[in-house]
Amino acid sequence: MSVDSYLELYSTMFGWMFYGVVWDVLVATGIVYLPFLGILIDYWREPASESPHRISTGVSLRKIEQEMLVALIVVVIAGQPVSMTPLVATSLSYTPPPTISNPNPPTVNFGSSESTFGTEGFSGADARVDVPMWWYAVMAFTSGFTHAVVEGLPRAHEIRHAAQLVRLATIEDPRLRQEVSNFFSACYVPARSKFLQERPASASIDSILNRYGHADTDWIGSHVYRNTPGYYDTLRAAQPVEGWSYDASRDTEYDPSQPPPNGRPYCRNWWVASVSGLRQKLVDAADSSAPGFATLFYRLAPSLATEKRLDILARSVLFHTPDTWTNNEIGKGVNHAGGIAGGIERYFRGLAYTVGSVPVFSVFSVIVTGLIAVAPMFQAMILMGIYSLLPLIVVFSRYSSTILITAALAIFSVKFWTVLWYLAQWVDQNLITAMYPDVDMLFEFVTNSSEHTTKRMVLNFVTSCLYIGLPILWSAMLAWAGIRVGNSLDSSSNVYTQHANDSGGHFGSWLMKKK
DSSP, X not given: OBOSSHHHHHHHHHHHHHHHHHHXXXXXXXXXXXXXXXXXXXXXXXXXXXXXXXXXXXXXXXXXXXXXXHHXXXXXXXXXXEXXXXXXXXXXXXXOOOOSSOSSOOOEETTOSSSSTTTTSSOOOOSEEEEOHHHXXXXXXXXXXXXXXXXXXXXXXXXXXXXXXXHHOOOOOHHHHHHHHHHIIIIIHHHHHHHHHHOOOOHHHHHHHHHHOTTXXXXXXXXXXXXXXXXXXXXXXXXXXXXXXXXXXXXXXXXXXXXXXXXXXXXXXXXXXXXXXXXXXHHHHHXXXXXXXXXXXXXXXXXXXXXXXXXXXXXXXXXXXXXXXXXXXXXXXXXXXXXXXHHHHHHHHHHHHHHTTTTSTTOSHHHHHHHHHHHHHHHHHHHHHHHHXXXXXXXXXXXXXXXXXXXXXXXXXXXXXXXXXHHHHHHHHHHHHHHSOXXXXXXXXXXXXXXXXXXXXXXXXXHHHHHXXXXXXXXXXXXXXXXXXXXXXXXXXXXXXXHHHHHHHXXXXXXXXXX
16 A cells, blocks of 8 residues: 655554554443444434334334444444454555656655654554554555556656755855855956956857856856956966966966975866866755755756856855855855945845745745645644544444545545645646746746746745645535535435334324224
């Protein structure tokens, strides 16, 4: 039998283990027999008070026979756990949904080391738990139906997951932070100052700006500074850089007879070198602080040129690195005005970012990401609660046949949330792709650096409503259906009772006429 999350592997076993404990207590205390006593009293009292004395005994007997039979059937199939339908821990399994980065995820079981639920917590569960036949059938059907629907749905992208990873991407190594700061001071500041002073205009610069965007000159890895003579090709590091060997033809300010252990590379080489280059170190830092981010981004944008990919990964790390690590926000391509106006601008930017980080109106991507992570755990806990409380519900309903349908629909409703969340995720990814069709715009969404705050707010608000609203709407609709089914079952029973009362009344009238 399949479940929908790692946690549900354990919550299912514990839920039915609690069911067995509660049922044993009900049996030991004799509470399970009270509904039968209630049936005897009710269906002796009602006919005696509503029918003539001579026929009340027959009507009472028919009613008791009917209700006792239904109650016994409910006890046998939905109350008493039986060994015919055991829930075995080794038979439970969970297969994570396929993703772009992992199209064929392995199936895990109760004792899997994929999570710590079974090793650090939720230990001590019985390896085998007996389950009533009806509830076992309900679980088997709902699991099979849910997973069949999920497998038939199109595969969703992982843009939200990439956005979550990019928020974790940062520079953890203090030496790399210092190197970025040195590059900023020695290369970017002089190059940008020269560019703003000279305002060069050429076909090559226009071509670079058309290809990489007019904001290319606003960050330390600018292609304009790298590919235009007189900028990064002539500027050098102010101090020797670790990982760069001494070059006598380049490092002429040192005595060749006593060379330093490291050299001072030109800014262009310092940035683009495949091994010791600063950009490659930033890309490695992205994968180190947010494992799998680089690979995932490659899969999300397979048609993107390698050069642009590396730039985006490097900018992602710089964007989510505290400002004090890079000396100035301008190193990451973030510009602010100075003076009082700049202070006001930074205040409102910070306020907007703060509002976007807390659950105000549930509109920001942090909340959506949290919903995606918490939803399966919430589902597993709800199901465990339902399984644990079922024996009390069955007994307190006085073994009513209606409880079979109502509780089955409740379990089916909660289990089907998996399909609704998968559908919401698919809609969310397609909305993001449609609203951010360009790779650069998608990068802005992933890194949370987009200026389109209204579009982002609307998108995240709609997505949050899908993740929350669809399960609520579905559960409400199924609750209405359960009430209708319960009323139908009660109506069929009432029809039978009404026929018995009518026949009793006719028989009483016939006896009175005979007298």
